[in-house]
Amino acid sequence: MSILIEDSPRNLLTWILQAVKAGDASGAVISPFASPIEGLRHRRSAEVMARGLRAEGASVWFDAQTHALQMAGVGDFRYYQGYDLWSGSRGDLSTADLRHGHLSRVFDFQDRIEATKLAPTVLLHHAESQTSELALELAKEAIDLAPDCWLTIAGTAPFWESGNALDAHIGALAQLEPAGWFVVPVRQLATLPVEVEPEGTYGLCRTVRALSENSPVHLSHGDLAGLPAIAAGAASVGSGWDQRQRACAYASYAERETGDGGGGGWYERVTVRGLIGSLRPAETSVLRSQEPGLYQMLGEFPPPGPQEAFRHHLSALRAIIDQIGDHGDDYRARYLELLALYQGASVTWPRVVAATGSPLNSSHWIQPLERGLRLYGAGEGW
Numbered sequence: 001m002s003i004l005i006e007d008s009p010r011n012l013l014t015w016i017l018q019a020v021k022a023g024d025a026s027g028a029v030i031s032p033f034a035s036p037i038e039g040l041r042h043r044r045s046a047e048v049m050a051r052g053l054r055a056e057g058a059s060v061w062f063d064a065q066t067h068a069l070q071m072a073g074v075g076d077f078r079y080y081q082g083y084d085l086w087s088g089s090r091g092d093l094s095t096a097d098l099r100h101g102h103l104s105r106v107f108d109f110q111d112r113i114e115a116t117k118l119a120p121t122v123l124l125h126h127a128e129s130q131t132s133e134l135a136l137e138l139a140k141e142a143i144d145l146a147p148d149c150w151l152t153i154a155g156t157a158p159f160w161e162s163g164n165a166l167d168a169h170i171g172a173l174a175q176l177e178p179a180g181w182f183v184v185p186v187r188q189l190a191t192l193p194v195e196v197e198p199e200g201t202y203g204l205c206r207t208v209r210a211l212s213e214n215s216p217v218h219l220s221h222g223d224l225a226g227l228p229a230i231a232a233g234a235a236s237v238g239s240g241w242d243q244r245q246r247a248c249a250y251a252s253y254a255e256r257e258t259g260d261g262g263g264g265g266w267y268e269r270v271t272v273r274g275l276i277g278s279l280r281p282a283e284t285s286v287l288r289s290q291e292p293g294l295y296q297m298l299g300e301f302p303p304p305g306p307q308e309a310f311r312h313h314l315s316a317l318r319a320i321i322d323q324i325g326d327h328g329d330d331y332r333a334r335y336l337e338l339l340a341l342y343q344g345a346s347v348t349w350p351r352v353v354a355a356t357g358s359p360l361n362s363s364h365w366i367q368p369l370e371r372g373l374r375l376y377g378a379g380e381g382w
Contacts, residue, residue, distance in 0.1 A: 001318075001325035003237060004025065004027050005238070006244075007063075016028050017052065022311070023318075026059055028058060028059075029220070030113070031062075036082055043079075047112070050114060062106075063120075064118075067152070076255055084105060085109070086105065106118075117179075119143075121135050124154065125155070127162035149178055151182070155186060160200040167210075180218070183207065183208060183217055185222070187249040188249065190244060190251040190252055199375070201369055205231070205373070205376035208233050221245065222237035224246075226238075227341075227369065228338065230325065231337070237317070241309075266306035268306050271309075272301075274344070276342065277345070278313075284356075291352075291355040323337060335376070339370070342370040349366070
């Protein structure tokens with residue numbers, strides 16, 4: 001079980017390498033939307049990022065994130081435009097030659113920075129559509145070009161809720177037998193906790209369960225919302241210090257105002273392992289004064305600061321996914337382990353809310369995911 005650090009306009013290589021050395025992350029994903037191809041005064045280039053990762057034995061990925069081009073409002077091309085990823089117009093995959101040109105350029109750049117080959121895809125809103133046929137065609141052509149590549153599947157909530165059509169689409173992709181999978185749940189909103197529907201979580205779990213039978217699955221930008229996928233067989237989730245690393249959402253790729261460096265405010269909420277959620281720093285202070293026994297029961301809390309919050313978050317997330325993954329291929333045991341964790345968190349949240357007045361509680365962090373997990377368990381006969 002592992003965590004990959006997703007890319008961010010704050011491409012903080014030192015933070016990533018510290019997490020790798022601590023055993024909390026195994027590598028990082030570089031994105032043309034977040035890391036420039038040529039180094040800038042305030043940003044490392046993709047190649048420098050990759051070189052630094054390789055030097056410490058970390059895995060290197062380059063996700064072209066072609067699926068972001070189909071998101072409503074996409075417009076943050078300040079770094080993307082520097083990459084040569086298209087033989088025709090940006091986003092044009094209408095012919096075999098254009099698809100071949102895009103795939104070839106993505107694979108060539110991955111070779112250049114010595115990243116694992118990862119094929120791009122298009123964003124899907126339903127599993128039975130002309131776009132899903134395009135995604136399947138693109139995947140086939142990627143396997144023809146690079147039989148050892150990983151394939152990407154990216155979809156919004158309606159895609160994961162497509163039922164039998166979803167299963168048929170995933171079955172067709174699975175026949176291509178890639179080396180592995182990047183599965184991307186795409187959100188409308190960039191808020192945390194992410195908004196999920198039980199049926200979407202169920203579909204995501206079914207997908208991961210099927211794909212993980214033969215190849216490893218990474219849940220891109222999965223973070224805490226990716227725990228049901230870990231129970232279903234995913235080998236890793238994506239995370240980071242920014243919200244855009246913990247959820248793949250439309251707003252993360254929207255056009256930015258002139259002069260906006262892209263960092264925004266730091267995300268300093270404190271992840272609490274026993275809650276499978278987070279609290280504001282001020283709320284943790286209130287909890288410590290109002291409920292010292294509960295505060296101590298919930299475990300260690302980090303000192304103030306964005307880096308401290310990030311390192312603490314990774315440690316908590318890794319501990320949870322390891323606890324689930326320790327059951328190996330016993331998927332029923334993995335399911336029951338996460339279900340027990342959710343139930344425990346649901347019991348604890350009311351005490352925390354009573355002490356801190358937190359507007360977020362188990363109905364936001366736990367219940368939607370737990371309902372989807374239960375649907376998956378029922379589908380498996382558990």
